[in-house]
Amino acid sequence: MADQSPIHSIALGVGTKNQNGEWLEVFFANPLINVASSVVASLGKAIDWNGGNQTIELTKESLSAISEALGKISDSDAAAQLKKTTEQFQNSSQPLVAVIIEKDLDPQTVPEVYLKLQLLSHCLVKPHELNLNGIFGLLPNVAWTNQGAIDLQELPQRQLDARLKGETLQIYTVDKFPKMTDYVVPKGVRIAATSRVRLGAYLGEGTTIMHEGFVNFNAGTMGPNMVEGRISAGVIIGAGSDLGGGCSTMGTLSGGGQTIISVGKDCLLGANAGLGIPLGDRCTIEAGLYLTAASKVSVLDQAGKVVEVLKAAKLSGKSDLLFRRNSQTGTIECLTNKSAIELNTELHANN
């Protein structure tokens, strides 16, 4: 088997189904990536895996079979990990499932989507590294409550039943995406209001998401970062960059079009600022300034003289820029540390 490429990912999970037996969500214990195909083959044989991407429900019998098969592999951390999980699962009467993703194709099942989102939040893969095509169509809209995930069709009766018993059914979220912390709290992070970080967010070590911070799925921070603003779907924030309170990054789902917004290293987006272009490193956007791709910007040289007026989109990805609105003239200016000649060369490099 030495010639076989590793399996993309595998995990065992415990989840929730609705009254029709459809999966609402799955919590995975210790998902694994790049697993030796021999290990997956052993496990797979115990549950009739025939290769490919599969979602297979587990019974007490199949758990025992998996455990036995994995017990025969002595030199694999992955096998040991999976074996340990099967043992923890043995006493549960909740719906259990194995998901094997051989190759990173379009997801086909709800458990598969949940595994991919958890791979992101466990920081095993970075945003944009996974195929998430079609997940909005696959994911059911769910009520996330103190009694777990509840199908929206079943919710009104559950609410009334609870009230008549003098209980409250707390609903925290009604959404296709749950809170990340229901599934994983990554190492070395603080999240002041967990309702504002969706499963599928990637938070690098040393990230603090303050109360006004927000992180969508397939987006996140490389760490360390202080985040008091909003990281839209698809947006990545580089190490050492801070997002001020209430600042906005445009997402591809929310008006940013096809351009993926990103922030390089050691940048600062001021409070209530906004960003519609990818930034390089060591850039600053003044508090309160919303810079869209179409904003016309006066680029100043190191002496503060206007060198050129151009659309902000033209400055995409460049480093060491400071954007502000001149408080006397109302002009959006871009301050640089370069001479006029250097700027002209740089800005017209591709002409």
Next chain:
Amino acid sequence: MADQSPIHSIALGVGTKNQNGEWLEVFFANPLINVASSVVASLGKAIDWNGGNQTIELTKESLSAISEALGKISDSDAAAQLKKTTEQFQNSSQPLVAVIIEKDLDPQTVPEVYLKLQLLSHCLVKPHELNLNGIFGLLPNVAWTNQGAIDLQELPQRQLDARLKGETLQIYTVDKFPKMTDYVVPKGVRIAATSRVRLGAYLGEGTTIMHEGFVNFNAGTMGPNMVEGRISAGVIIGAGSDLGGGCSTMGTLSGGGQTIISVGKDCLLGANAGLGIPLGDRCTIEAGLYLTAASKVSVLDQAGKVVEVLKAAKLSGKSDLLFRRNSQTGTIECLTNKSAIELNTELHANN
């Protein structure tokens, strides 16, 4: 009885009282509007309703009497619905109540206010269609917890008792208005952070309230809408309009004065933008621009030439406008698709 007009609304509810026996809140099962007076008369006879708007506590005996009376009406969905509810209520030992609102007058009791707020959130009436005079005075300030609604006087002892037992008393909200989702999750909506939608909000089908979205009572969306900004009390958003992240609409309770702000169909308020006038259809406010009623705006014709400078309030309710701040001059501009002559005619139609 053929000449009698229908009763405004009626509902049976289960609620919470404080230690003094005062109502803190009521959850209604299936509230009904425009109910045939004959049905209400039958129900009312069983609980000594004498006409008018009344809040009547229910006992097991009165529930049986209602059920029996309604059982004699064979051709009314409302009667069947109410009968079914009385049967569900039979085994509850919680405080139960019937609220009959014959005419839409100023509310007089806490249960009556709760019924009106739930009529809004069940999308049975639209914002501004109900008499809500004096509700701030009627509604008690309540701690909304995982143990239900708690009177603030009783809270400190409850907190200490819980802690000494090793439990936590989770307080989600301390407010006169609870979260909408404690009472109803309307059809076809997503609400990413339920703490940001107050009971009394109206969310039309197809509405998504993202994490940064907010909807106050007596306000809402006609659906479908994507809402990542704040819908203040009294504000209505038309079908197809989107509110960008962190955008603000001025409410009559919060600085918007007497003018009721609204947004027509297919509009876009950009991220971190703000709105202080009613908008017509197909309008756009650029990300980051706060347009107040007093903002002086340069109106441009279809060729981009300034036709007139006027206060934004003068553009209230007009369609097909795009507002932006010129990023070179700092001037707030209103771009239109009309000629200078058309604009002059339209802007001075009432002179």
Next chain:
Amino acid sequence: MADQSPIHSIALGVGTKNQNGEWLEVFFANPLINVASSVVASLGKAIDWNGGNQTIELTKESLSAISEALGKISDSDAAAQLKKTTEQFQNSSQPLVAVIIEKDLDPQTVPEVYLKLQLLSHCLVKPHELNLNGIFGLLPNVAWTNQGAIDLQELPQRQLDARLKGETLQIYTVDKFPKMTDYVVPKGVRIAATSRVRLGAYLGEGTTIMHEGFVNFNAGTMGPNMVEGRISAGVIIGAGSDLGGGCSTMGTLSGGGQTIISVGKDCLLGANAGLGIPLGDRCTIEAGLYLTAASKVSVLDQAGKVVEVLKAAKLSGKSDLLFRRNSQTGTIECLTNKSAIELNTELHANN
């Protein structure tokens, strides 16, 4: 003992420890400040207090000893209060603790920090009145859940265990600071989303924190106030001032540098506005305007004529100012009710 100065503060608390026996947090019942040294001496003798600032764990025996000692003091409300608490604590099997802060020195233990934060939130001391040096280093990062405070090392196993039993472990916050309302709900306040007020916030009577409001520790409102914006660490808002939706105040922890931002009485910060200088009384910042200390501002006299252009920092603490961005020229203006001569005198008083 008449010559002895009172003890800074004392309180008995019930808390949570991790599996290593380290304190994660402490809830104090009725913390007291400025307590007669004779009372503390009596209590202290029962638990081997030797003077100074001490954190002493309590047993059933020490609780009895305290109760007995305090029972001998007949003329002290503080003694009666403390005695009552010991009696309530008698039946608890949770970790119990006494914290005595003789003098307001740098805190040395987790319970000491928690007592200081609760003194603030009980409105017994105002922001900036306590020595909080080094608290970020002392406080552990904790998962705040429906099962109480949980050490982050212990969290993953707890989450898996809950899921396998069909339960959910709700995590509300992962932070060094818990929500204020887990410990105290001060009198006469409303807090629409409790996750946005940190323990250590000071909310004066008559304060409403709306859904978009936020208050950090060692910061707050004198009351009454309507807060729909963000009060950063260290920021104080005077009586009668309102913060519009999404407005920002710069904190010393978040870019405001060494200058402590504050807002005087009867001010209004408009929605989505921002503040980087201390304001006097009766000032207004227009909706959407971010005023930083470095913003160049045109100061207008009572006739609307520009008197001088200066940095906003120079206007720190002055009253009766209205800041706006001229919507035609993009200039940040400061409108005043003074003549040019008065302004010149005032602005150059210290030259």
